[in-house]
Amino acid sequence: MAITIDGKQYDETKLSDEVKTSIVQVSNLQSRQKNLTAEFDNCKVLINHHRDIIAKGLKDEALIKADEKKEETKQ
Numbered sequence: 001m002a003i004t005i006d007g008k009q010y011d012e013t014k015l016s017d018e019v020k021t022s023i024v025q026v027s028n029l030q031s032r033q034k035n036l037t038a039e040f041d042n043c044k045v046l047i048n049h050h051r052d053i054i055a056k057g058l059k060d061e062a063l064i065k066a067d068e069k070k071e072e073t074k075q
Helices: 017-057 066-075
Strands: 002-005 010-011
Touching: none
Parallel strands: none
Antiparallel strands: 002 010
């Protein structure tokens, strides 16, 4: 079976077990990297979604005013 690496074809039967194992590892890690990138992008979307909910849900009446802060520190 031929394996193509960097545009060149290699006879798999003539490669060492170490090289074959590394080829499998690189392939697995590239797949994992793609999955992690997709998960990272999804996390960014979810963070933005929840930030929007927070921004819309913050009420002025929940805001602590400067004079209320001073009273809390006196106690």
